[in-house]
Amino acid sequence: MTKRNAELIFVGMDVHAETITIAMADGNGVEKGRHVGTIPNRPESVRKALKKLGNLGSLRVCYEAGPTGYALYWQLTKLGIACEVIAPTLVPVKTGERVKTDKRDAIKLAQCYRAGELTPIFVPDTVHEALRDLVRAREAAKKDQLRARHRLSKFLLRLGRRRDSKSRAWGQAHQQWLDTQRFEQAAHQATFEDYRNEVEHATERVARLEGAIDRAIADAPLRMQSLVEGLQSLRGIAKVTAVTLVSEIGTFERFSSAPK
Numbered sequence: 001m002t003k004r005n006a007e008l009i010f011v012g013m014d015v016h017a018e019t020i021t022i023a024m025a026d027g028n029g030v031e032k033g034r035h036v037g038t039i040p041n042r043p044e045s046v047r048k049a050l051k052k053l054g055n056l057g058s059l060r061v062c063y064e065a066g067p068t069g070y071a072l073y074w075q076l077t078k079l080g081i082a083c084e085v086i087a088p089t090l091v092p093v094k095t096g097e098r099v100k101t102d103k104r105d106a107i108k109l110a111q112c113y114r115a116g117e118l119t120p121i122f123v124p125d126t127v128h129e130a131l132r133d134l135v136r137a138r139e140a141a142k143k144d145q146l147r148a149r150h151r152l153s154k155f156l157l158r159l160g161r162r163r164d165s166k167s168r169a170w171g172q173a174h175q176q177w178l179d180t181q182r183f184e185q186a187a188h189q190a191t192f193e194d195y196r197n198e199v200e201h202a203t204e205r206v207a208r209l210e211g212a213i214d215r216a217i218a219d220a221p222l223r224m225q226s227l228v229e230g231l232q233s234l235r236g237i238a239k240v241t242a243v244t245l246v247s248e249i250g251t252f253e254r255f256s257s258a259p260k
Contacts, residue, residue: 009054012109013063014102015072017041020063023106024053025114033110035103041068043075056081062113062120064088064105070123084113084120092117124250127224131216132247138209138240145202152195156181159188213243227252 008027013020020041025033036053039045050059061076061083076083092112112118124132149170156162161181167173178196183189217228224246231242 010114011061012106014106021102021106023110025110033107090119141205148198148202
């Protein structure tokens with residue numbers, strides 16, 4: 001154990017939407033990790049709790065990646081506290097270790113972090129995070145659009161309505177064919193119109209989000225713009241795919257080799 005490590009305090013946090021359970025392990029490696037307490041998941045509560053543990057510069061904080069995202073990471077790094085977000089699936093699991101509690105999880109994180117047994121993940125900056133959320137919103141919209149189209153198609157098929165044309169599905173000719181559909185039963189007509197409106201709304205949503213992606217890239221740092229343009233020069237990679245890669249991967253420099 002180096003003198004440098006002995007001066008550090010390793011902190012494990014079990015983070016939930018409303019609470020954070022904190023544990024610590026001294027850098028000397030002699031004492032076991034110990035439970036510090038549970039606090040509200042609020043910026044001021046976090047700051048006060050960590051300040052009580054010692055000099056903020058001597059703290060090494062970690063927590064598992066989860067639904068609370070990276071807000072805590074950004075808060076801590078802004079305070080000058082070294083923090084890493086840990087891959088949950090790579091946390092060591094001992095044989096017979098079945099009972100999990102917030103307290104035990106926090107202590108385990110602190111001890112494993114001190115031992116160097118945890119694997120941190122890449123944390124995007126706020127620009128990449130915002131772009132990733134936008135890209136994922138567009139992906140969700142595309143899935144909703146596909147479901148809406150399937151719902152309308154199955155309804156028409158069930159009533160024996162089939163297009164004779166071999167034109168592209170959902171293209172202009174397809175829309176013109178839909179314009180001609182009329183039903184004797186008012187209930188069928190109402191169902192058809194509702195399903196079609198759903199398709200149109202989903203399509204408008206996709207277009208709106210794709211426009212937002214275009215604007216986000218236009219306003220992005222030049223480095224990000226260049227990376228998106230460079231990826232599009234590769235065969236088979238369109239703009240949306242390029243933006244998705246950039247938003248999800250972040251920076252390619254963090255990979256030392258292609259397999260990684």
